[in-house]
Amino acid sequence: MGSHEFVRAVPRLDGMVVSAVGYRSAGQRPGLHRGLPSPYLTVIFSLEGPIATGSTPGQATGGDAVRTDIVLGGLHQSPAYVVQPEHEAGIQLAVHPLAARALLGLPAAGLMGELVTSGTDVLGGRAAEVRERLCALDRWPDRFALLADYLRRRVAAADRADPVRPEVAEAWAWLARHRGAGTVGGLSRHVALSERRLTAVFRAETGLSPKQAxxxxxxxxxxxxxxxxxxxxxxxxxxxxxxxxxxxxxxxxxxxxxxxxxxxxxxxxxxxxxxxxxxxxxxxxx
The missing domain is CATH 1.10.10.60 (Homeodomain-like)
Incomplete structure (x- = not known):
């Protein structure tokens, strides 16, 4: 049957990281996992080999698969297929999309070109060094602490980055309060922007329209x-x-x-x- 381990940490990054989960599986039957769309960005640091993904099962298991040790995923609208090998381990973060500028150095919309983006292409060589250090550690608390320290340093270095527009931040908060059940018209009136203008600035930041979010x-x-x-x-x-x-x-x-x-x-x-x-x-x- 194989073994499965999931360890959760409490992120302490002012709500920028919604969840952090360490995972390890061994002796499992190789297969495919569906990485589902959600209102959060996905960041995965693999502690084993590269993670293979694709927009279809055929792509994920074929020569066109995206293979990377650090996965970044935007606010996609369809499942990402992820190859699950016999052995796997890593840390998966769910990141608030409006924290992308501070944590990743670009708005969430910048991740919309591909279903999955290589983390080192966005985060640079320092992220690869952090991943190597994570692999060398034996305890989940030490891994979580190292990763949190790395992210805090990125946030501190991004203090002068362009902020998220307040209308977009309030629009996201309003949608979250309504659990996605509010109307775009009601949202437009709440932030005092026309629906067309709201959709434009919201999409420029997140990659999605308010309705899609x-x-x-x-x-x-x-x-x-x-x-x-x-x-x-x-x-x-x-x-x-x-x-x-x-x-x-x-x-x-x-x-x-x-x-x-x-x-x-x-x-x-x-x-x-x-x-x-x-x-x-x-x-x-x-």
Whole structure:
């Protein structure tokens, strides 16, 4: 059956890092994992070999796969397929998209060109050095501490970077408060920008329109509810979850599942049941 280890840390970076998870698996059957879209950026430091990813199963397992020791993922709208080898280990961060300027040195929209970007292309050689030091450490607390110190230093060095527009920051906060269920019209009135202007400045910062971001937030809450139901030992009541998380009806939730996971809720749960039971899924993670 193999072994699986997931260790969570409490990020202390003023909300810029939403979650930090260390993972290690050994003796597992090689396969593919679906890295799902979420309202957060994904940063992974592999502690084993390069991580192979693609926009389709064929790309992920073929010669066109993106292979990198440090993965950066933007706010994508479809699943990223990740090869799961027999042995793997790493640290995965869920990063608030409005913290991208401080932590990564570019707005989240700068990661939208590719499904996955090589971390060293964005973060530079220092990130590769940090990864090597992470690999040399034996304890998860020491790894988390090293990575947090590296990120704090990046934030300190970015103090003079161009700030996020206040209208965009407030728009994101408003959508989050409404759990993705608010209307674009209501959001536009709240930040005192026309819908067209709001969409332009929001997309320039995040790579998504406000409507797309709202859908991601709503789906994140629904997926979390599905995972929580499975973890509790029951089957998810999709109709109830759809109503509780702001969907018009059950079919709209299923539609989003198909777009964001590439599968129906039932099929996705069957594929991910082992990871859910092992604790791989939590707030802000794929």
């Amino acid at each position: 709202a859908r991601l937030m709503r789906f994140q809450h629904a997926r979390t509810a599905v995972v929580r139901s499975v973890t509790a030992g029951g089957g998810p009541d999709l109709a109830r979850i759809a109503a509780d998380t702001g969907y018009y009806d059950h079919s709209h939730l299923v539609r989003d599942f198909r777009q964001y996971t590439g599968a129906s809720p039932t099929r996705w749960l069957a594929e991910e049941c082992r990871n859910i039971q092992a604790g791989a899924h939590g707030p802000g993670e794929d």
